Amino acid sequence: MSVKKLTLKKIFTQEPVGEIVLAQGWIRSVRNSKEFSFVVINDGTTQNNLQVIVNNNLENYEDISKLLTGACVGITGKLVASQGKGQSVELHAEKAVIYGGVPEDYPLQKKGTTLEFLRDIPHLRPRTNTFGAVFRIRHQLAQATHRFFSGEGYYYLNSPLITANDGEGAGEMFNVTTLNISKPDLLPKTKEGKTDFAKDFFGAPVNLTVTGQLEGEAFAMALGGIYTFGPTFRAENSNTPRHLSEFWMVEPEVAFFDLEDTADLATRYLKHMIGEVLNNCRDDLEFLQKFYKKDLIETLEHVHQAEFKRITYTEAIDILQKAKEAGEQFQFPCDWGSDLQTEHERFLTEKHFNLPVIVTDYPKSFKAFYMKQNADGKTVRAMDILVPGVGEIIGGSQREDDYQKLISAMKEKNIPEEGLEWYLNLRRFGSAPHSGFGLGFERAVMYMTGMTNIRDVIPFPRTPNNCK
Amino acid sequence: MSVKKLTLKKIFTQEPVGEIVLAQGWIRSVRNSKEFSFVVINDGTTQNNLQVIVNNNLENYEDISKLLTGACVGITGKLVASQGKGQSVELHAEKAVIYGGVPEDYPLQKKGTTLEFLRDIPHLRPRTNTFGAVFRIRHQLAQATHRFFSGEGYYYLNSPLITANDGEGAGEMFNVTTLNISKPDLLPKTKEGKTDFAKDFFGAPVNLTVTGQLEGEAFAMALGGIYTFGPTFRAENSNTPRHLSEFWMVEPEVAFFDLEDTADLATRYLKHMIGEVLNNCRDDLEFLQKFYKKDLIETLEHVHQAEFKRITYTEAIDILQKAKEAGEQFQFPCDWGSDLQTEHERFLTEKHFNLPVIVTDYPKSFKAFYMKQNADGKTVRAMDILVPGVGEIIGGSQREDDYQKLISAMKEKNIPEEGLEWYLNLRRFGSAPHSGFGLGFERAVMYMTGMTNIRDVIPFPRTPNNCK
Numbered sequence: 001m002s003v004k005k006l007t008l009k010k011i012f013t014q015e016p017v018g019e020i021v022l023a024q025g026w027i028r029s030v031r032n033s034k035e036f037s038f039v040v041i042n043d044g045t046t047q048n049n050l051q052v053i054v055n056n057n058l059e060n061y062e063d064i065s066k067l068l069t070g071a072c073v074g075i076t077g078k079l080v081a082s083q084g085k086g087q088s089v090e091l092h093a094e095k096a097v098i099y100g101g102v103p104e105d106y107p108l109q110k111k112g113t114t115l116e117f118l119r120d121i122p123h124l125r126p127r128t129n130t131f132g133a134v135f136r137i138r139h140q141l142a143q144a145t146h147r148f149f150s151g152e153g154y155y156y157l158n159s160p161l162i163t164a165n166d167g168e169g170a171g172e173m174f175n176v177t178t179l180n181i182s183k184p185d186l187l188p189k190t191k192e193g194k195t196d197f198a199k200d201f202f203g204a205p206v207n208l209t210v211t212g213q214l215e216g217e218a219f220a221m222a223l224g225g226i227y228t229f230g231p232t233f234r235a236e237n238s239n240t241p242r243h244l245s246e247f248w249m250v251e252p253e254v255a256f257f258d259l260e261d262t263a264d265l266a267t268r269y270l271k272h273m274i275g276e277v278l279n280n281c282r283d284d285l286e287f288l289q290k291f292y293k294k295d296l297i298e299t300l301e302h303v304h305q306a307e308f309k310r311i312t313y314t315e316a317i318d319i320l321q322k323a324k325e326a327g328e329q330f331q332f333p334c335d336w337g338s339d340l341q342t343e344h345e346r347f348l349t350e351k352h353f354n355l356p357v358i359v360t361d362y363p364k365s366f367k368a369f370y371m372k373q374n375a376d377g378k379t380v381r382a383m384d385i386l387v388p389g390v391g392e393i394i395g396g397s398q399r400e401d402d403y404q405k406l407i408s409a410m411k412e413k414n415i416p417e418e419g420l421e422w423y424l425n426l427r428r429f430g431s432a433p434h435s436g437f438g439l440g441f442e443r444a445v446m447y448m449t450g451m452t453n454i455r456d457v458i459p460f461p462r463t464p465n466n467c468k
Numbered sequence: 469m470s471v472k473k474l475t476l477k478k479i480f481t482q483e484p485v486g487e488i489v490l491a492q493g494w495i496r497s498v499r500n501s502k503e504f505s506f507v508v509i510n511d512g513t514t515q516n517n518l519q520v521i522v523n524n525n526l527e528n529y530e531d532i533s534k535l536l537t538g539a540c541v542g543i544t545g546k547l548v549a550s551q552g553k554g555q556s557v558e559l560h561a562e563k564a565v566i567y568g569g570v571p572e573d574y575p576l577q578k579k580g581t582t583l584e585f586l587r588d589i590p591h592l593r594p595r596t597n598t599f600g601a602v603f604r605i606r607h608q609l610a611q612a613t614h615r616f617f618s619g620e621g622y623y624y625l626n627s628p629l630i631t632a633n634d635g636e637g638a639g640e641m642f643n644v645t646t647l648n649i650s651k652p653d654l655l656p657k658t659k660e661g662k663t664d665f666a667k668d669f670f671g672a673p674v675n676l677t678v679t680g681q682l683e684g685e686a687f688a689m690a691l692g693g694i695y696t697f698g699p700t701f702r703a704e705n706s707n708t709p710r711h712l713s714e715f716w717m718v719e720p721e722v723a724f725f726d727l728e729d730t731a732d733l734a735t736r737y738l739k740h741m742i743g744e745v746l747n748n749c750r751d752d753l754e755f756l757q758k759f760y761k762k763d764l765i766e767t768l769e770h771v772h773q774a775e776f777k778r779i780t781y782t783e784a785i786d787i788l789q790k791a792k793e794a795g796e797q798f799q800f801p802c803d804w805g806s807d808l809q810t811e812h813e814r815f816l817t818e819k820h821f822n823l824p825v826i827v828t829d830y831p832k833s834f835k836a837f838y839m840k841q842n843a844d845g846k847t848v849r850a851m852d853i854l855v856p857g858v859g860e861i862i863g864g865s866q867r868e869d870d871y872q873k874l875i876s877a878m879k880e881k882n883i884p885e886e887g888l889e890w891y892l893n894l895r896r897f898g899s900a901p902h903s904g905f906g907l908g909f910e911r912a913v914m915y916m917t918g919m920t921n922i923r924d925v926i927p928f929p930r931t932p933n934n935c936k
Contacts (some may be wrong), residue, residue, distance in 0.1 A: 005724075007621055007692055024724045025692075026898050043723070044691035045621060072898035074724070100869070100899030108897075123683070123890045124897065126690035135691060139623040146614050153475055153513060155607040160928040161629070161676075161699050162642075162714050164935045174630075174644050174669070178703045181643055182663045182673065187652040195650045201642070201703055201713070202935040205650065208629075215591070215928060222594035223512035223603060224475055224493075230699065231629050235646045235669055245669070246630050255511070256473075256492045256542070401568070422591045429576075429592065430494050430540040431568030460628040460683060467632045467670040 003076055009045035015089055017081050023050055023091055024074040024099075026127065027067050037065040039093075041073065044132055047283040051082065051090040058093060069109060070102040070127070115456055122460045122468055130291065133284035134457055137277055138445045144276035145229055145250055145441075148269050154225035154252060159212030161231065164204055165419060172235040173207035174245075208233035213370075213436060214423050216253035217399060220434050221426050227252035229441070237464050241453040244442060246462040253436035259372075259381045259398040262435040263358050266385055266394050267308050269439075270356070274304040277448050293450025299389055300448065308356040311348075313340075313379065316359050319352055320344055339366045340384075342391050349386040356387045369409045371397040383437070390447045396437025403427035471544055477513035483557055485549050491518055491559055492542040492567075494595065495535050505533040507561075509541065512600055515751040519550065519558040526561060537577060538570040538595070583924055590928045590936055598759065601752035602925055605745055606913045612744035613697055613718055613909075616737050622693035622720060627680030629699065632672055633887060640703040641675035642713075676701035681838075681904065682891050684721035685867060688902050689894050695720035697909070705932050709921040712910060714930040721904035727840075727849045727866040730903040731826050734853055734862050735776050737907075738824070742772040745916050761918025767857055768916065776824040779816075781808075781847065784827050787820055788812055807834045808852075810859050817854040824855045837877045840866040851905070858915045864905025871895035 005022040006014070025043030032038075037054040052075050054064050067073065076095040082088060107113075107121055108128065118125040125131045146156065162176050178201040179187055188199040197205045212228035219226045228251040235245060252265065277285065278300055289296040311319075320334040332341040340348075340359070349357045361379045364371070371380035381398035400406045406427055410417060417424060445457040455461040460468065473490040474482070493511030500506075505522040520543050522532050535541065544563040550556060575581075575589055576596065586593040593599045614624065630644050646669040647655055656667040665673045680696035687694045696719040703713060720733065745753065746768055757764040779787075788802040796819075800809040808816075808827070817825045829847045832839070839848035849866035868874045874895055878885060885892060913925040923929040928936065 009621060024900070045693075070898045072900040099901065100895070100897075102897050106897050121890075123686035123894070124690070126687055132691065135625075135687075136623060138626075139618075142624045142626075143614060143618050146611060150607075150611050153477060155604060156610045157603075158606075158610075158699070158716055158927055160714060160930060160935075162701075162930050162935055172646070174646055175649055176642050176644055176676065177649060178640070178642055179649070181645060181647070181649050181655075182665070183661075184652045184655040184657060184663055185661065187649070189652060193651075193653065195652055197650070201705075201932060202930070203933040204935065206935050208644065218591035219594055219603075219927065222592070223600065225513075231626070233630075237669075246628060248626055422589075426591070427568070429568075429570050429574050430538045432492070432540040433567065459626055459687065462628060462630050462670070464669060465671040467628075467630055467672065467674050 007045040008041075008043045008048060008050050011050060011079065011089065012046060012048050015079075017079055017089060019079055020076065020094075021079045021091060022074060022076045023052070025050070025072070027069055027071045027073060029069060030065065030067055032065045037061070039064065039067070039073070039075070041075070042132075044127070047129065047133055047136075047287050048087070051084065051087055052077070052093050053090060054093045054096060058096060060096060060098070063098060064096050067098065068102050068106070070106045072099040073097065074099060115453065119455055119461070120468070126459070129287055131456070133281075133287050134445070134449050134451060135459065136284050137281050137449050138457060140277050140281050141273050141441070141445060141448060142229070144273045145269075147276075148272045149227040149252060152225065152265070154227050154254065155219070155223045157212070157216060157219050157226040157228050158230060159209065159215040159228045161209055162202070162206050163209045164202070164206050165209070165214060173210060174233050174235045176206050176208060177201065210234060211438065212249065212251050213253065213438065216251050216436060217423070217434065218426055220253040220255045220436070221430070221432060224256075225252070225254040239464055241455070242443070244454055244458060244461055244463060247454075247458065248441035250439045250441055251436060253434060255432050255434045257398075257435040258433055259360060259383055259396075259435055262396050262398065262437055263308075263310065263360070263383055263385075266383075266396060266437050267358075270385070270387075270393070271304055273444065274300050274448070278304065288450050292452075296450040303356055303387060306355050308358050308385070309353045310358045310360065312361045313359055313363065314361065316340065316344075316348060319348065323347065323352070337363050337365065345384075345386045345391040349391070350388045354388060356385060359384050359386065364409070367397070369413045369415050370399050370406065372400045373405055373409065381435075387447065390443065393443055393447060394437050394439050396435065398433065398435040401427055401431045401433055403431065475513040476509075476511045476516060476518050479518060479547065479557065480514060480516050483547075485547055485557060487547055488544065488562075489547045489559060490542060490544045491520070493518070493540070495537055495539045495541060497537060498533065498535055500533050505529070507532065507535070507541070507543070509543070510600075512595070515597065515601055515604075515755050516555070519552065519555055520545070520561050521558060522561040522564060526564060528564060528566070531566060532564050535566065536570050536574070538574045540567040541565065542567060583921065587923055587929070588936070594927070597755055599924070601749075601755050602913070602917050602919060603927065604752050605749050605917050606925060608745050608749050609741050609909070609913060609916060610697070612741045613695075613737075616740045617695040617720055620693065620733070622695050622722065623687070623691045625680070625684060625687050625694040625696050626698060627677070627683040627696045629677055630670070630674050631677045632670070632674050633677070633682060641678060642701050642703045644674050644676060645669065678702060679906065680717065680719050681721065681906065684719050684904060685891070685902060686894055688721040688723045688904070689898070689900060692724075693720065693722040707932055709923070710911070712922055712926060712929055712931060715922075715926065716909035718907045718909055719904060721902060723900050723902045725866075725903040726901055727828060727851055727864075727903055730864050730866065730905055731776075731778065731828070731851055731853075734851075734864060734905050735826070738853070738855075738861070739772055741912065742768050742916070746772065756918050760920075764918040771824055771855060774823050776826050776853070777821045778826045778828065780829045781827055781831065782829065784808065784812075784816060787816065791815065791820070805831050805833065813852075813854045813859040817859070818856045822856065824853060827852050827854065832877070835865070837881045837883050838865070838867050838874065840868045841873055841877065849903075855915065858911065861911055861915060862905050862907050864903065866901065866903040869895055869899045869901055871899065
């Protein structure tokens with residue numbers, strides 16, 4: 001009988017009972033009885049472990065029975081229907097190969113460890129149930145993202161990482177250089193004593209991008225609809241559970257879309273992601289629900305079905321004012337003209353509506369220069385999508401497509417035209433209405449997994465003083 | 469009758485003849501006759517243009533008839549079967565909206581322009597037929613990549629961009645810093661007069677990654693199989709048509725795979741990509757074939773069907789030596805122990821076999837420290853895949869999974885253990901056989917599009933002295 005080499009995911013999906021199977025993975029536990037060892041293995045392809053029964057007549061039984069959690073083995077044997085609870089099939093070992101043992105200092109012993117401890121060993125933590133679940137769900141969300149936007153007819157755009165733009169004033173940036181910055185005395189200098197960037201790799205000072213939106217607009221004006229899905233960077237010194245210095249953004253941009261079209265698109269996208277995770281990651285969701293967020297699946301199912309509520313910023317302020325009059329306590333002001341704070345956003349989406357809420361038409365004073373100006377002279381065609389449990393998850397806008405209005409907005413906000421001529425020219429060369437939004441991918445992963453620290457949803461988190 | 473807003477791609481796919489359609493796009497040409505204007509538009513979703521017939525009784529006929537190439541319009545009208553050659557349907561305008569005109573200095577006039585000229589306007593060049601085709605094919609290859617590896621059961625890994633590793637000595641790296649490097653005098657200094665990186669954002673000197681492989685290995689040892697698909701960086705001063713400073717790599721890494729498994733995987737991946745492009749990008753391939761590479765489709769079909777030839781490096785040297793004796797001229801030596809040069813690779817894949825060739829088991833002297841050592845003490849389990857017309861497109865290896873052997877290889881190559889302890893520990897903590905490869909995504913796009921300069925297959929190319 002030929003041996004089928006199968007991952008655990010395939011073993012549990014196909015359940016080839018009666019066949020000879022080679023299963024390979026890492027030991028989760030070994031329990032020895034008189035005649036048998038019960039060896040539980042996992043190979044990371046699924047949340048489910050495979051129980052292996054090793055008879056003491058196996059040649060290397062003694063070695064196997066002494067293996068510790070974390071050791072790597074390959075076991076050939078017959079797959080049989082399981083008598084035990086919680087597993088459909090088990091493997092009766094006929095041959096066992098030990099690929100690698102573990103020394104006593106292996107950091108992942110069976111006893112529980114804290115998420116904080118695991119953050120120090122990002123190369124090992126994906127071996128745990130928690131991080132296995134998180135990264136498999138992250139994978140599912142990434143696949144869902146590509147499938148969704150590709151299905152909508154949009155083209156995947158790899159916007160540049162190294163850029164001479166300084167974004168939209170969106171945040172502090174990292175400098176990129178090949179000059180030997182470890183020796184200040186030897187840096188090439190101009191007559192004024194400043195660093196001579198003409199001698200740097202790109203012949204000019206450059207940074208890591210904070211957004212792919214501007215390039216996205218250029219490509220939307222060419223290919224119709226595009227989306228980026230790539231890393232972006234913020235050099236902000238914020239050590240919070242919601243901020244990373246390096247994170248992944250999804251930024252669709254679509255020609256001939258107004259703000260309503262974009263709100264529709266964002267709604268469909270969020271629902272598509274939730275649907276894919278609910279359909280394909282049930283075991284992982286159940287694990288995370290059990291240990292991290294008691295209502296995880298229920299919340300996702302609710303949002304998946306819900307009709308997203310749409311209100312204007314002005315209506316939102318109205319609701320907040322009335323709530324305040326009725327005794328609701330807010331730390332920050334909620335007068336017309338002040339930005340919505342997390343407490344306001346969460347009040348709206350969790351308490352007032354208990355629904356995802358799309359807030360549109362914010363005052364231009366605190367929104368970016370490129371947003372389309374409304375006829376009222378005060379507001380712009382911006383939108384934020386708020387979801388229960390997280391708050392803001394998406395921000396977007398219709399873009400100003402009128403050259404003169406865009407120039408005026410930049411003047412009002414003291415944004416120099418220099419360096420942005422190419423962007424402005426998109427409004428001179430066959431300008432078109434267009435809109436887009438940005439989703440912080442890790443925020444979405446947090447939402448779908450119930451994890452509360454953003455460091456726990458990206459493989460190798462980069463934060464101030466931390467680049468492991 | 470309700471109006472259907474459709475992209476050109478959907479119009480040509482669905483051909484809803486007789487229906488009222490809103491088509492939006494940019495003007496490619498306007499030809500005026502006595503009673504009509506023939507307006508040709510394209511919206512970037514497809515290579516095919518839509519011909520619009522505008523009758524002179526249309527309200528704003530005069531404005532329409534004067535529009536220049538590049539102007540943006542939205543035209544509502546009845547879609548009818550076309551009498552003309554080369555198009556299946558055309559639009560009879562009933563209403564035309566002008567979204568944006570173009571001034572005389574619009575750089576993309578109808579007359580042909582050079583690829584070099586277009587490199588100076590990366591924000592506009594995707595509006596041309598050539599770059600529309602290239603970036604749609606690039607999109608298709610990216611989708612094919614995700615579908616393929618996800619279908620194989622591997623998880624998408626976002627490996628970090630900012631890293632304190634210095635790679636594998638794979639190449640020069642970019643420094644990343646938030647220190648104000650424009651003012652050398654004000655940089656924080658240690659007692660020795662060097663820059664004090666303890667004061668930098670991450671508290672240490674950091675770089676942009678040259679590969680995600682090492683992190684990929686950590687995750688393969690946890691999730692079974694992973695693949696990266698993200699940007700990587702080389703700060704090398706090479707101004708060639710085949711090098712970029714910022715490019716995208718695809719790097720799968722699979723636990724329990726040996727080199728043969730990996731060669732199989734790479735073969736299936738390449739064929740999957742080619743198949744997807746042949747099936748889904750016919751119009752774009754035909755355009756590129758007409759203007760850039762006369763045998764593009766034929767070559768792709770050949771490689772799609774071909775059985776990839778597998779030989780060892782030692783066999784390759786044999787073939788090259790015999791060819792040399794038979795009069796073949798090589799510029800570089802091809803004795804055992806010398807690395808294969810492009811001329812050798814192309815001889816093997818184009819002249820000798822006229823097939824894709826997988827060369828394995830190279831001398832360890834010029835291969836990376838982490839490759840699995842063969843029992844002969846001289847070679848390692850490396851592979852390169854060579855394809856006709858391009859040469860090397862994939863490089864991979866089985867990784868050394870023996871801790872002591874890996875340590876020895878690092879000593880031989882003078883690679884310090886410091887900073888790589890975590891990587892070495894993957895061989896102490898449940899080590900397993902594992903293998904992987906890397907594909908330079910832009911090289912693959914060049915191959916599939918027939919473009920000969922790598923700057924023409926990435927949206928915003930970054931090369932020495934160029935960061936537009």
